[in-house]
Amino acid sequence: DVQMTQSPSNLAASPGESVSINCKASKSISKYLAWYQQKPGKANKLLIYSGSTLQSGTPSRFSGSGSGTDFTLTIRNLEPEDFGLYYCQQHNEYPPTFGAGTKLELK
């Protein structure tokens, strides 16, 4: 199985700032990486797939980059609703595997 290593585990920032979350695959997954947001009481939300394609409804302040083994989720000009948990997931091969998550907290 492809192992996904996500960093950092925790991140504190203020509204208006920009942050980046990294995800590293144990082998090449081409461009096939997805990012999700998880918030209490809400269904998990797909933000980005295939590395950089924004899911319909994802605000343009979110962007994804990378290919091969190294990927980054960048959130520019943080809004209050952006704080929560973020997970990466490789969708190049079965079984799909997830990173351990990054908790984005209000500073």
Next chain:
Amino acid sequence: QVQLKESGPGLVQPSQTLSLTCTVSGFSLTSYTVSWVRQPPGKGLEWIGAIWSGGSTDYNSALKSRLSISRDTSKSQVLLKMNSLQTEDTAIYFCTRARGIRGFFDYWGQGVMVTVSS
């Protein structure tokens, strides 16, 4: 509007069988793959298995011997059965819709908390 909703018992005794139902609306089970994903308390996400639009299944190799996923297309339901439950199976269980041949999940249910305890 695409929706998925999980249902099932909140508490299962060790060694017993878990049965969960995912009821979907807004799409057809014969057009999309539905996967189950779980999340132990305070931990990350783990893919459990999937039932493809054609009806075939794929399972997490670590759980395969205990797992069965089936569907009832007339009821728009996907059924998960996992036997020989242990305390480490305590988790939130999510059903998800997978898009395309490559399994990323574009819609999720809210999840159902399952506790394995005597």
